[in-house]
Amino acid sequence: MAPSFDNQSPLFDFVVKDGNGVKGMVDSGLSEVPDQYIQPPHERISKLDSNPHVLTPIDLSQLDGPNHDQVVEALVKASETLGFFQVVNHGVPVELLERVKDAAHQFFNQPPEKKAVYLKGVSPSPFVKYGTSFVPEKEKALEWKDYVSMVYTSDEEAIKYWPEKCKEPVLEFLKTSTKMVGRILEVLLGKLGVTLDDSMADTYTGARMLNMNFYPTCPNPELTVGVGRHSDMGTLTVLLQDGIGGLYVKVEDDCDTGSKGEWIEIPPIPSALVINIGDTLQILSNGKYKSAEHRVRTTSTQSRVSIPIFVTPRQTDKIGPLPQVVEKDGVAHYREFLFGEYMNNFFGKAHEGKKSLDFAQKTAP
Numbered sequence: 001m002a003p004s005f006d007n008q009s010p011l012f013d014f015v016v017k018d019g020n021g022v023k024g025m026v027d028s029g030l031s032e033v034p035d036q037y038i039q040p041p042h043e044r045i046s047k048l049d050s051n052p053h054v055l056t057p058i059d060l061s062q063l064d065g066p067n068h069d070q071v072v073e074a075l076v077k078a079s080e081t082l083g084f085f086q087v088v089n090h091g092v093p094v095e096l097l098e099r100v101k102d103a104a105h106q107f108f109n110q111p112p113e114k115k116a117v118y119l120k121g122v123s124p125s126p127f128v129k130y131g132t133s134f135v136p137e138k139e140k141a142l143e144w145k146d147y148v149s150m151v152y153t154s155d156e157e158a159i160k161y162w163p164e165k166c167k168e169p170v171l172e173f174l175k176t177s178t179k180m181v182g183r184i185l186e187v188l189l190g191k192l193g194v195t196l197d198d199s200m201a202d203t204y205t206g207a208r209m210l211n212m213n214f215y216p217t218c219p220n221p222e223l224t225v226g227v228g229r230h231s232d233m234g235t236l237t238v239l240l241q242d243g244i245g246g247l248y249v250k251v252e253d254d255c256d257t258g259s260k261g262e263w264i265e266i267p268p269i270p271s272a273l274v275i276n277i278g279d280t281l282q283i284l285s286n287g288k289y290k291s292a293e294h295r296v297r298t299t300s301t302q303s304r305v306s307i308p309i310f311v312t313p314r315q316t317d318k319i320g321p322l323p324q325v326v327e328k329d330g331v332a333h334y335r336e337f338l339f340g341e342y343m344n345n346f347f348g349k350a351h352e353g354k355k356s357l358d359f360a361q362k363t364a365p
């Protein structure tokens with residue numbers, strides 16, 4: 001029997017606690033979105049509001065050739081303005097990208113009871129979690145999204161605990177993207193006058209969490225969001241998206257790509273990866289690089305998958321503006337704290353744009 005959606009509590013139990021997710025709700029037959037998913041008007045995403053923009057993808061293989069300086073400039077400029085760019089010839093085999101997206105579909109297409117074994121509290125490992133929305137207990141309106149997240153600790157743990165359908169391609173994706181992440185960070189910090197040595201690379205990129213996001217079709221895409229406005233908390237995010245589209249980024253300052261306050265779509269480009277700057281890199285760079293505010297639209301016709309790798313410090317690492325940058329700037333715009341504290345704050349609240357960065361302000365709110 002289809003669940004009753006008119007009472008808040010049975011819906012919450014069905015979707016969140018029992019692990020049916022948004023997908024289970026959609027599969028049970030639904031002609032309009034339940035009230036709990038209706039966003040306030042100012043959070044809704046109209047496709048017409050945003051201008052499609054052609055952001056030329058950056059060819060990373062050219063970092064090793066005569067165009068080195070132009071590529072560095074392109075990476076730096078995108079990080080200082082939009083906080084988002086796309087890369088091609090990134091070293092991750094294109095055939096692997098297809099396998100990762102296939103694995104995401106395979107995972108979410110399983111019956112709910114197969115996914116529910118990874119719900120918080122019952123998952124065989126604290127490093128694998130299946131869930132829905134972002135922090136459902138704290139949100140006024142839920143996000144139209146299910147996810148499974150895998151935190152990398154070791155190959156052994158991954159092979160033992162990660163979902164069967166995902167472990168092999170996900171591990172390979174994490175491994176083959178590592179060099180690219182190091183290279184991008186080396187370039188960005190280099191421009192700040194900081195040489196990225198092994199110990200720094202280990203600190204700022206020492207932890208990795210990969211999410212598989214699944215956005216089911218939605219009967220009222222104009223009323224819902226797939227993911228609400230937020231920035232990512234880590235150093236960099238490497239995002240693999242499929243061909244459906246719907247990822248938007250907010251322009252913070254006027255730049256070639258748009259004017260301040262405008263939302264622009266990051267169009268899917270086959271074989272490219274999307275890179276975005278996270279709060280940690282904004283803090284490390286003392287505000288020179290911008291973590292990007294972004295959000296995701298839902299669609300009524302096709303479900304979408306996206307697979308971000310969140311590259312972050314470890315919870316026990318201390319974060320703050322890099323001393324070399326502070327010396328040059330003459331002032332530190334952020335305070336120092338443990339990354340674990342930042343994480344707890346980030347996951348303790350619903351998405352609310354770049355408010356997550358308030359935690360790092362010199363005078364804590």
Ligand SMILES: O=C(O)CCC(=O)C(=O)O
Nearest residue numbers: 213227241247296306308
């Ligand atoms: O689905 C996307 O394109 C982006 C997802 C996202 O922003 C996130 O998981 O943090």
Ligand SMILES: [Fe+2]
Nearest residue numbers: 230231232294
């Ligand atoms: Fe994000």
